[in-house]
Amino acid sequence: MPPSPAPTAPDAHSWTVKVREAGVEALPPEKLLPDGQPTYVASWIYMFGVASIASLIVIIGSGSILALKGPAWWHYTGVGHFFNSIHMWAVELFFFVMVVHLWGKYWMAAWRGGRTRVWITGAIIFLVAVPTALTGYVSQQNFDAQWISTQAKDGLNSVGVGAFFNVTNFGQMYSWHVLLLPMAVVLLVSAHVLLVRTHGVVPPFELEKRPEFAPVAAPAADGAVSAAGQQS
Amino acid sequence: MSRFSRMIHPKDDTQQWKGRYYPYDLVKELFIAVGVITLLALVLTILFSSPDDKPSTIAQWSQQKPADFTTAAVKELDGTSPTAEYGPPYNHNGTGQEAWIIKPQKWLGVSHPIDTELDFVVGPLETIPGDPALTAALAQYKTAPEKQKKEWAEAYAKPLEETATAEEEKKTPPNTVTESNGTVIVKTSGNAGPVPVMMTSLLAMAKSGGVDGSLLTSKQFFQTDYTKPLLFMADGGLLSERAQEQHLLGDQWGMMNETGSYPGQAWLWLYALWYQVEPFKSSENADILVMIIMGVLSLAFICIPFIPIVNRVPRWIPIYKLIWKEHYRSEQSA
Numbered sequence: 001m002p003p004s005p006a007p008t009a010p011d012a013h014s015w016t017v018k019v020r021e022a023g024v025e026a027l028p029p030e031k032l033l034p035d036g037q038p039t040y041v042a043s044w045i046y047m048f049g050v051a052s053i054a055s056l057i058v059i060i061g062s063g064s065i066l067a068l069k070g071p072a073w074w075h076y077t078g079v080g081h082f083f084n085s086i087h088m089w090a091v092e093l094f095f096f097v098m099v100v101h102l103w104g105k106y107w108m109a110a111w112r113g114g115r116t117r118v119w120i121t122g123a124i125i126f127l128v129a130v131p132t133a134l135t136g137y138v139s140q141q142n143f144d145a146q147w148i149s150t151q152a153k154d155g156l157n158s159v160g161v162g163a164f165f166n167v168t169n170f171g172q173m174y175s176w177h178v179l180l181l182p183m184a185v186v187l188l189v190s191a192h193v194l195l196v197r198t199h200g201v202v203p204p205f206e207l208e209k210r211p212e213f214a215p216v217a218a219p220a221a222d223g224a225v226s227a228a229g230q231q232s
Numbered sequence: 233m234s235r236f237s238r239m240i241h242p243k244d245d246t247q248q249w250k251g252r253y254y255p256y257d258l259v260k261e262l263f264i265a266v267g268v269i270t271l272l273a274l275v276l277t278i279l280f281s282s283p284d285d286k287p288s289t290i291a292q293w294s295q296q297k298p299a300d301f302t303t304a305a306v307k308e309l310d311g312t313s314p315t316a317e318y319g320p321p322y323n324h325n326g327t328g329q330e331a332w333i334i335k336p337q338k339w340l341g342v343s344h345p346i347d348t349e350l351d352f353v354v355g356p357l358e359t360i361p362g363d364p365a366l367t368a369a370l371a372q373y374k375t376a377p378e379k380q381k382k383e384w385a386e387a388y389a390k391p392l393e394e395t396a397t398a399e400e401e402k403k404t405p406p407n408t409v410t411e412s413n414g415t416v417i418v419k420t421s422g423n424a425g426p427v428p429v430m431m432t433s434l435l436a437m438a439k440s441g442g443v444d445g446s447l448l449t450s451k452q453f454f455q456t457d458y459t460k461p462l463l464f465m466a467d468g469g470l471l472s473e474r475a476q477e478q479h480l481l482g483d484q485w486g487m488m489n490e491t492g493s494y495p496g497q498a499w500l501w502l503y504a505l506w507y508q509v510e511p512f513k514s515s516e517n518a519d520i521l522v523m524i525i526m527g528v529l530s531l532a533f534i535c536i537p538f539i540p541i542v543n544r545v546p547r548w549i550p551i552y553k554l555i556w557k558e559h560y561r562s563e564q565s566a
Contacts, residue, residue, distance in 0.1 A: 113246030160336030171456025
């Protein structure tokens with residue numbers, strides 16, 4: 001049977017078409033990957049957002065190599081120890097640039113103009129990154145892992161978390177570290193970046209309208225104002 | 233809109249940007265950033281590497297500190313060790329930590345059951361074959377009433393605990409405990425029944441590595457759960473002694489440190505801070521109190537856009553003038 005010709009008009013009842021059209025409407029390609037930025041995006045502080053993503057890429061890359069070879073590999077090979085060091089320092093860099101990024105966004109009050117969800121996803125990424133790192137520390141299979149796990153258990157047990165998240169169980173912690181928590185971080189980062197692209201980078205405070213100690217820019221309901229992000 | 237609504241959700245005059253744009257290559261920027269971070273991680277790796285101190289084992293512990301091992305083991309037997317008295321999620325021998333009426337440790341119950349007497353002492357000893365003295369001692373111990381078992385274990389534990397306390401307080405210990413060729417001889421004032429034979433056998437088994445294996449493979453051949461050997465070791469002094477040398481104890485901000493002079497989990501500084509100050513420092517419920525505080529602060533961190541005053545500070549303290557210096561300068565010159 002010969003293939004039927006391509007449909008001339010999309011089927012309005014197709015779920016696929018509906019998802020595609022909603023996606024393109026919310027985030028058209030030129031907004032998703034812009035080739036222009038507002039002129040106010042001109043400070044070194046803006047580097048720390050992309051540096052956070054870059055660190056995450058290096059973490060996942062080095063972590064994937066460690067996962068491919070298994071959890072014990074890095075203890076008895078020089079190459080393994082090298083990749084473990086890359087992984088560890090990328091984590092340190094990730095937290096450093098992410099904290100600077102968060103402070104920068106705080107001082108910009110970057111939740112303004114309908115960007116509340118951008119702030120919330122960013123804050124949650126930091127909070128989810130903390131147990132992601134902790135599960136890495138307790139999966140090291142060395143003295144650090146022994147000590148950190150026996151200490152961390154008390155805090156987690158005290159709030160009942162230890163009942164289902166046992167830091168002294170290497171197998172469970174390794175699963176959380178290499179799959180579940182990184183997946184959560186990547187999904188959250190993806191949502192955060194898409195929200196940034198949807199709403200654009202928060203514009204500066206307007207100087208002439210700034211009365212000292214008066215109600216000023218603060219959160220608005222998400223989607224109330226969609227600023228920037230448009231191509232010149 | 234009520235006054236409260238205005239406080240948490242004040243007027244937002246942020247406008248959509250109608251000004252100029254400059255050419256910008258997002259993908260190129262990402263590639264450059266990955267290159268720079270990779271280079272930085274590479275330089276730090278070459279300069280500092282990463283720590284990897286070998287783990288301790290029960291065999292090492294029993295060889296290096298036989299009296300400490302025996303003290304911990306007999307406390308597991310008489311139910312006075314930290315693990316034996318822990319409560320949930322390991323056993324019902326304690327209530328766990330609580331804050332006012334909040335008792336999640338108790339509510340969640342025992343999910344990883346550990347009977348220190350059976351799991352750490354009697355169970356491993358039962359795997360030793362061909363030792364008639366031990367077999368007889370175990371039979372005597374297992375058939376004795378609970379009160380008798382307790383009296384035997386306490387009679388054996390008393391001199392060990394007195395010696396440990398004296399050493400901790402840097403006083404001269406009594407001559408009731410002596411170490412000779414890796415064995416521990418305990419002079420008891422009361423009747424310790426079969427406990428001396430059991431402890432001597434357990435020490436010998438531990439030195440050969442048998443207890444490490446026994447605690448790991450008690451359920452199945454393939455094993456990844458180190459809860460039992462870790463808790464047993466944590467009841468002794470070897471791990472904490474190593475931790476103190478590596479500045480990892482709780483009062484040394486240990487929660488955020490790692491071995492060597494590496495930065496560790498510096499992002500846990502606020503969590504570690506509470507353990508350094510009163511009333512948390514000396515509280516029996518320090519862990520749950522600190523976790524509750526950190527939970528509230530984490531929620532506040534997420535909700536910053538809705539917190540009055542905190543959400544206005546960026547407007548009042550003009551750090552934004554530094555961030556958007558170029559923008560304001562070009563606006564004024566225009």
